[in-house]
Amino acid sequence: xxxxxTVDPRSGVPIYLQVIEQVKRSVAIGVLAAGEQLPTVKQLAxxxxxxxxxxxxxxxxxxxxxxIETSPGRGSFVKSNGVKDTTKAxxxxxxxxAIDGVVREAKSIGLGAEDIRxxxxxxxxxxxxxxx
Amino acid sequence: MNYVEWLRVRNTLRVLAIVLGAFILIVLVLRISFNxxxxxxxxxxxxxxxxxxxxxxxSVLPDGTKRTTIKSPSDNTTVVIDxxxxxxxxxxxxxxLSKAHEHEHRAVIGSVxxxxxxxxKMAVTTIDTNGSVPFLYYMAxxxxxxxxxxxxxxxxxxxxxxxxxxxxxxxxxxxETFAVSVIGADLAGIIAASLMTIVALLLCxxxxxxxxxxxxxxxxxxxxxxxxxxxxxxxxxxASTASLKRxxxxxxGFAWPVAILVVVFAEIPWxxxxxxQLVHNVFWTISRIDPLSYISFTVDENSAGxxxxxxxxxxRLAIExxxxxxxxxxxxxxxxxxxx
Amino acid sequence: MxxxxxxxLRKTYGRYTAIDGxxxxxxxxxxxxxLGPNGAGKTTTFKCMLGLARADSGTVLxxxxxxxxxxxxxxxxxxERSVLYDWMTVAEHVEMQRRAYTKFSVQRANELxxxxxxxxxxxARALSKGMRTATMVALAIAREAxxxxxxxxxxxxxPINQRHVLNLMINESARGATIIFSSHQIGQVERAxxxxxxxxKGHLALEGxxxxxxxxxxxxxxxxxxxxxxxxGVANDPRIARADRSGRIVRLLTTDGAPEFxxxxxxxxxxxxxxxxxxxEDIFLYAVSPSDATADVVxxxxx
Numbered sequence: 001x002x003x004x005x006t007v008d009p010r011s012g013v014p015i016y017l018q019v020i021e022q023v024k025r026s027v028a029i030g031v032l033a034a035g036e037q038l039p040t041v042k043q044l045a046x047x048x049x050x051x052x053x054x055x056x057x058x059x060x061x062x063x064x065x066x067x068i069e070t071s072p073g074r075g076s077f078v079k080s081n082g083v084k085d086t087t088k089a090x091x092x093x094x095x096x097x098a099i100d101g102v103v104r105e106a107k108s109i110g111l112g113a114e115d116i117r118x119x120x121x122x123x124x125x126x127x128x129x130x131x132x
Numbered sequence: 133m134n135y136v137e138w139l140r141v142r143n144t145l146r147v148l149a150i151v152l153g154a155f156i157l158i159v160l161v162l163r164i165s166f167n168x169x170x171x172x173x174x175x176x177x178x179x180x181x182x183x184x185x186x187x188x189x190x191s192v193l194p195d196g197t198k199r200t201t202i203k204s205p206s207d208n209t210t211v212v213i214d215x216x217x218x219x220x221x222x223x224x225x226x227x228x229l230s231k232a233h234e235h236e237h238r239a240v241i242g243s244v245x246x247x248x249x250x251x252x253k254m255a256v257t258t259i260d261t262n263g264s265v266p267f268l269y270y271m272a273x274x275x276x277x278x279x280x281x282x283x284x285x286x287x288x289x290x291x292x293x294x295x296x297x298x299x300x301x302x303x304x305x306x307x308e309t310f311a312v313s314v315i316g317a318d319l320a321g322i323i324a325a326s327l328m329t330i331v332a333l334l335l336c337x338x339x340x341x342x343x344x345x346x347x348x349x350x351x352x353x354x355x356x357x358x359x360x361x362x363x364x365x366x367x368x369x370x371a372s373t374a375s376l377k378r379x380x381x382x383x384x385g386f387a388w389p390v391a392i393l394v395v396v397f398a399e400i401p402w403x404x405x406x407x408x409q410l411v412h413n414v415f416w417t418i419s420r421i422d423p424l425s426y427i428s429f430t431v432d433e434n435s436a437g438x439x440x441x442x443x444x445x446x447x448r449l450a451i452e453x454x455x456x457x458x459x460x461x462x463x464x465x466x467x468x469x470x471x472x
Numbered sequence: 473m474x475x476x477x478x479x480x481l482r483k484t485y486g487r488y489t490a491i492d493g494x495x496x497x498x499x500x501x502x503x504x505x506x507l508g509p510n511g512a513g514k515t516t517t518f519k520c521m522l523g524l525a526r527a528d529s530g531t532v533l534x535x536x537x538x539x540x541x542x543x544x545x546x547x548x549x550x551x552e553r554s555v556l557y558d559w560m561t562v563a564e565h566v567e568m569q570r571r572a573y574t575k576f577s578v579q580r581a582n583e584l585x586x587x588x589x590x591x592x593x594x595x596a597r598a599l600s601k602g603m604r605t606a607t608m609v610a611l612a613i614a615r616e617a618x619x620x621x622x623x624x625x626x627x628x629x630x631p632i633n634q635r636h637v638l639n640l641m642i643n644e645s646a647r648g649a650t651i652i653f654s655s656h657q658i659g660q661v662e663r664a665x666x667x668x669x670x671x672x673k674g675h676l677a678l679e680g681x682x683x684x685x686x687x688x689x690x691x692x693x694x695x696x697x698x699x700x701x702x703x704x705g706v707a708n709d710p711r712i713a714r715a716d717r718s719g720r721i722v723r724l725l726t727t728d729g730a731p732e733f734x735x736x737x738x739x740x741x742x743x744x745x746x747x748x749x750x751x752x753e754d755i756f757l758y759a760v761s762p763s764d765a766t767a768d769v770v771x772x773x774x775x
Contacts, residue, residue, distance in 0.1 A: 016683050045645075049639055104734075108746045110744070297555070299568075301523070301524055302549050303541075303572045
């Protein structure tokens, strides 16, 4: 399955972080399966029209985070051993960033820690009840 | 590295080729319309008013020459016309000596050699229509083209400065190498223009007769002069325009009248008054750096019948070459300092 | 393959100073974007780098060595305006390049021209402004040069061809070429450039990796209960590039440590404190627009 990544260079979020986030999300939701090959740095740079060194930097970080592994000459692949761990870790990363932003926003408009915690619990109850 | 200059040379020579081609075509039309006068002696003789009692006989010699003999007993004159076809005519006129033939006489007009001798009591006049042409005549005409091309090509550096330095100056050669190669291309173009013109002249001549030249006397040096003068002219214009980014066209256009006026004003008498002398001296001094002032049309003939130039021909030639070198150096020096 | 370093470059035209002590280092294989308002000195910088204009002082080094004629085998340059010869065909320009540069590939040039739909038999004067730019880009890319110096390489091009030029640059970069380019289209710089420099009135106003600048440069904004607040030295902090106050609102442009300033503002009694991400256009505009007031004025009555 071809990887569909999109970046918004005009956003204030560094492009390499956008690439990392999207690869992690793709791994987390299974669009990228274990062992699947990622586009080469050059290919992804051309597909997205972004700087190749930026893509390379994102791949390096993904490798350090244990999401992908790169073998010289063959390319980059989604890590195959411990797929579950990889997937979970990727999902945690994505969710952590999202929650972090929400909490910061809530705090900036004057909510205290207890208020935010009760809101979080309410959200969890709602979403997980519906899921059951 | 100087491909652009080669293209400029090529385009300029293309214009010259069209002009020369048109010239050859006109001569060809003339040649065809005068055909019968050239190949047929009858048509030629028809127009000669013969004395009463004169006889005309025609024969073909073993080598194919058509001989026409006109004998006029009443004035004791014999005319023998040998028509060698493409090799021209050899005409011998034998007549009694008269006042008009007191001095022996020789004249060369183009390829026509006219010779008068006294043999006993008779005057023998020979006319060869296919003599050797002094080469300097060809060179003089070729130089018209050479000067034209030299003028058109003479602003190579200004043309690059006019919006192309970003290409001209980012080539992997030094500025000096680039400049020298550009000048070299233009000089080759000037020489090519001379050659093309000479070839065109020969073609035109060959329609009438087999060309033959005289390289004796001043003719060889005249070839050198014919090269040096347009080179020096090119150098002068190249140096005058090398620092310009625009307006060089005006310089190329006005250079001719100005340079000719300088020569004329340096030569004509301004009178013996102080002002007259001053004006003369000013123009004479300026004319020293004007390549046109070293060109001379004075030719003479030495005892061997060869053409000679003016007595100071060699220094003139040397000065033209020196002017070319100095002006070209000035152009290169300016090119080194050019900024985009 | 190649590094370019510019040190203390200075260029004056009479009494006008076009470049005033500019120093920039471009690492090997980097795509380096040069930004600046009109007349900031971008084109002059390029001309000085290439020896087309003589700098008054300063050095430009390619792989540590000064420019010499042979360096031009390795540098391809696309100038800001068309320098094509109007009377020559595009194919003749290709031939000109082939004769001048040993590594020039005629085949690649023809491929590129075809991609831009340029007829090689056309004379340059028959090309539109954008097609002239595209021709110059094609002539430069086909050089397979180690370094590319591109002055507004997308000017006059339609969006499709602009994107194509960006992809050509990316391709050259992936090949290992070092690229420095200028553009007024910040969106393009944002995509293609790894590092940028902003120059303003001949001075270097800002330099850094695009992603680092975005990660570090944030606006921290807070609202105080009334207008008579003091910032307790925050506006003078070296990490604050600029501080603006209008009424009860304070906006801090941080170059680092935005969360820390959130805490500081909150500790001083500000509410609704938030961090605003900046895109490159914001960062550029902040770099070249003068701040309205000095830090001392911004600091407020209490300081």
